[in-house]
Amino acid sequence: MGFLSKARTAYRMSKGRPKGWQSLLWNTAMARTGRVGPLMTPVHVAIEPTNACNAQCPVCETGNFTMRRRKGLLDFKAYRTLIDEIAPTTTTLMYYFMGEPFLNKHSYDMIRYARDRGIYVETCTNGDLADAQGVIYSDINKISFQLGGMDEETHRRYRVRSSLAKTHANLHALIDLRRRNPQSNVQVDVGFIVMRHNEHQVPAFLKWAKEIGADSANVIDPCARNMLEAHAYLPKDRKYWFYDEEAFERGVLKPKHLPDNECQWIWNSIQINWDGEAVPCCRDPNGLHPLGNVFEHGLRGVFNSKKAREFRQQVLDNQGAIEICKLCSSYGLPTLEKPRPIEFEIQRHSFDPEKLELPTV
Numbered sequence: 020m021g022f023l024s025k026a027r028t029a030y031r032m033s034k035g036r037p038k039g040w041q042s043l044l045w046n047t048a049m050a051r052t053g054r055v056g057p058l059m060t061p062v063h064v065a066i067e068p069t070n071a072c073n074a075q076c077p078v079c080e081t082g083n084f085t086m087r088r089r090k091g092l093l094d095f096k097a098y099r100t101l102i103d104e105i106a107p108t109t110t111t112l113m114y115y116f117m118g119e120p121f122l123n124k125h126s127y128d129m130i131r132y133a134r135d136r137g138i139y140v141e142t143c144t145n146g147d148l149a150d151a152q153g154v155i156y157s158d159i160n161k162i163s164f165q166l167g168g169m170d171e172e173t174h175r176r177y178r179v180r181s182s183l184a185k186t187h188a189n190l191h192a193l194i195d196l197r198r199r200n201p202q203s204n205v206q207v208d209v210g211f212i213v214m215r216h217n218e219h220q221v222p223a224f225l226k227w228a229k230e231i232g233a234d235s236a237n238v239i240d241p242c243a244r245n246m247l248e249a250h251a252y253l254p255k256d257r258k259y260w261f262y263d264e265e266a267f268e269r270g271v272l273k274p275k276h277l278p279d280n281e282c283q284w285i286w287n288s289i290q291i292n293w294d295g296e297a298v299p300c301c302r303d304p305n306g307l308h309p310l311g312n313v314f315e316h317g318l319r320g321v322f323n324s325k326k327a328r329e330f331r332q333q334v335l336d337n338q339g340a341i342e343i344c345k346l347c348s349s350y351g352l353p354t355l356e357k358p359r360p361i362e363f364e365i366q367r368h369s370f371d372p373e374k375l376e377l378p379t380v
């Protein structure tokens with residue numbers, strides 16, 4: 020990239036000076052010039068409310084029981100300290116990783132805590148446990164209900180042990196409550212994980228999403244971890260694939276575009292597990308690349324730790340040897356979401372997480 024082009028990018032980033040622009044600019048410049056630190060606190064943080072789940076999706080380490088990490092729930096006190104640390108520069112919090120977020124009964128309060136501190140928050144859910152009052156109270160910016168099919172049979176082929184009827188009931192209750200609270204800005208997204216057993220239902224899904232009043236609908240290209248899963252679950256229609264078709268015919272699973280000693284994402288983002296252990300990104304569900312514990316050393320310390328720098332250096336020098344990068348096709352830059360002030364209040368008495376009946380983790 021030439022000097023003028025770099026200057027244009029820097030100008031675009033700093034225009035309007037949204038929160039986090041200095042961090043995004045600095046960390047991206049470090050990535051592009053091949054420096055692994057020191058970095059500023061990342062603008063995008065992902066955190067795991069729990070790695071337990073009520074469903075048993077077969078293409079998921081939690082669901083198929085191959086998760087090597089201990090199961091547990093994110094602690095509210097430790098979470099609050101973390102949010103206080105990152106709030107000045109972090110613009111986006113992905114409140115989700117390897118489990119069902121709403122199995123953590125503090126989820127609604129946790130999301131609200133981050134929202135109160137000007138952080139844009141998103142999550143995804145299988146929908147079985149999402150409580151409409153709790154979601155509106157949390158003031159989350161975006162919640163995505165992700166379905167495995169358009170009827171119980173197809174839904175449960177992937178979302179094993181989940182109930183489409185429950186998901187629908189919770190989704191309808193949320194859309195209805197949002198309609199009755201027009202000041203709420205909670206955006207409701209519906210996602211359809213397109214697979215071999217449900218690809219014929221995509222048009223029905225898109226029609227249904229409009230009819231129920233969802234704000235957005237997403238047809239989600241499926242992931243597979245290996246060829247066995249690919250043969251079992253990838254749709255026949257290859258327009259839904261991000262995998263290399265020619266390599267697939269040779270028995271190799273790899274994305275169409277493989278990163279080549281580059282990943283600006285990990286200069287601007289970090290993934291935190293429920294117990295505070297951080298890993299580079301969501302491609303590391305088993306904690307193969309531990310960077311340090313943010314509850315013990317703070318996020319800035321871990322983001323600049325020896326292990327974090329060494330991992331980035333390996334990405335720059337020999338990314339081909341990093342297993343988790345071999346199935347990754349997404350390594351761009353996070354966007355700077357604009358913080359939106361809370362303009363309404365739903366009284367706490369309208370929602371009590373203690374009364375939620377949750378399965379034991």
Ligand code: SF4
Nearest residue numbers: 282300302343344347
């Ligand atoms: S898996 Fe993807 S996002 Fe993670 S470090 Fe590798 S290229 Fe970056």
